[in-house]
Amino acid sequence: MESTGPGGPRVGRRLHRAASMADVARLAGVSSQTVSRVVNGRANVDPATRERVLVAVGELDYRANAAARALATGATRTIGVIASTLSTHGAVLVLDGITEEAARHGYRISLVPVHAPSLRDVSGVATALAGRDVDALVVCVASSVLREATAGLPVDVPVVVTDGDGQDVFPAVDSDPGPGVRAAVEHLLDLGHRRVAHLAGPGDSATARRRALVWAQVLREHGLPVPAAPAGDWSAASGAVLGAALLAEHPATTAVVCANDQMALGLLRACADAGVRVPRDLSITGFDDVEAAAYAVPRLSTVRHDLVEVGRRAVRAVLQRLSPGADVGPVGLVPSEFVARESTAAPRA
């Protein structure tokens, strides 16, 4: 046990200042620049020297100061994530994927909240966009909303949106509802349904609009009429309200494609209240394949898509723009697939 000098044992001293690169350099008998090289994994360091530095690093429990590094390099190694309230299930999965992939590439995640409806408070967004605190931005709010918030702001960093509507300057990464919704509608059509309604998501969500578009498209391809699709807000409550209205006003409807599982669950509830049996009297499909869908009574037929993967790809997309040429992995639309369970069946003759 080494002596701690005249001051006696270390106990009682106030929290030690964290070791700096200079401390490591002194201990290893090299310059701090060499320490920097070792820490950053540069090749041109003698193996013996590297070893000595590494030992010193371990001894002092040295960890690089992110602020100093950011100041010196101009890069923060942080990705900002702009999200409104995380309440919708999907946003969470995307965030999960973002976090995971960012960590894999040595990036931190900085969460920038926007108070959803008002969005008056753009300050956080503005700061983030100015690019001093983050190297890149992943935007998880409806891009139309974002446009309003950022009109006129300078954008100095790569941006990717996960709910883009194709009208952005920013590239979009998202799951492609096409295959899943198409399969869902065709599944219903194959079962013999001729009047397939749609409970849509909010109009300001590009994802919601895209799902509605595919549903309408498939109906049209089969020469079927396309009923008006009332728009909800992703919630079970809206599904229940819209569903009750649909049951009352359009009793001829035999199948409903819902914009997400929550709304489908709400519709399921409305059916129970109205004495409509599922799937005997009405077939229902959801979207997202949340856990509750698989355990609902009846088990909900739905569209599965990998939102975690969307998050991962969003990160890859910004990373790609940050360091062109680097291989970051696949970017692009994530497919979706229909999962048939119990809530869909042939209509009664």
Place this chain on the structure above:
Amino acid sequence: MESTGPGGPRVGRRLHRAASMADVARLAGVSSQTVSRVVNGRANVDPATRERVLVAVGELDYRANAAARALATGATRTIGVIASTLSTHGAVLVLDGITEEAARHGYRISLVPVHAPSLRDVSGVATALAGRDVDALVVCVASSVLREATAGLPVDVPVVVTDGDGQDVFPAVDSDPGPGVRAAVEHLLDLGHRRVAHLAGPGDSATARRRALVWAQVLREHGLPVPAAPAGDWSAASGAVLGAALLAEHPATTAVVCANDQMALGLLRACADAGVRVPRDLSITGFDDVEAAAYAVPRLSTVRHDLVEVGRRAVRAVLQRLSPGADVGPVGLVPSEFVARESTAAPRA
């Protein structure tokens, strides 16, 4: 329009360097220190001077460089949030509250993921704990897990846990399941149930253990036997499996208190499969009051608690330790309450 010199118009120049404090100082005709004072809201600046600086700030669209500030002050104004995968519904709400409250106090949120099960990869946690990148830490993983991960690591920053088990050195902020679970069990007892089972959450979760404790306590207070409570993992799947076993092995059970709504939903599913009618044959209560609970068939009686508020208070707790004396708002346990709906009724005679 000002001349841009022999270089011609500004178009084509590469992205302008962001304005620094020195730029603002030059434009306003003051020293950069004065700019610093204005930007940081110090009192001792002449109103006229302050105004001039503010104009220059606006003109140059100046925004402070967080890295430089952090380097100079030693404080990052960032709160680290350690969360395993965000998959459990509750974690998201807490995160939402954390983000909101942190923003209100001018703090950023840095998300530090831990790959849930293994936790071998403690590097992120270690770095965060070393305190160079964050000023404080909110830990949203089971604290027993945290202890394992941080054994021996120096902790230089305030830490608050949201799933503490009382054995930590770190203060805990959480919702208090006591009132809600007690009310749920007493509600069932009042209805006439005498054999009330419990589907517990994972054993490594302090929150889960506390819910089980209250359930057992109330039964004991009423002189009732306390059946063994099988432990699930919060998922509907585990609720379904455990529920099926319970129905098969303990047919005398007339009521089940579930550790959360997902497991209750799984149990509901198991009942449907086994031909057990709810609430006629079996009463069920959940915990969390997720949206799907209110729309389940039957509507799930459950315990409501405000996890967003837990997140807010967690932030207040660390802020309080960061600046003692400052009034940050209420800290402490968040209450819970029982919500009776359709999944509970008197047992059949």
Place this chain on the structure above:
DNA sequence: GGTACGCGTGTTTGCGCTAACAGACAACGG
């Protein structure tokens, strides 16, 4: 035998900001 080059390492400089100190000037009291 000299030029050329590559490699490992050290030195200098500056990123943008704030703490600490220093100075100028006005108001005020003894």
Place this chain on the structure above:
DNA sequence: CCGTTGTCTGTTAGCGCAAACACGCGTACC
């Protein structure tokens, strides 16, 4: 009238790191 106090502002230094450059040495090559 001078010291004292207080208010506003400027100067200097340094936070910890990495970029750019300089340097010494060995090796290859003509």
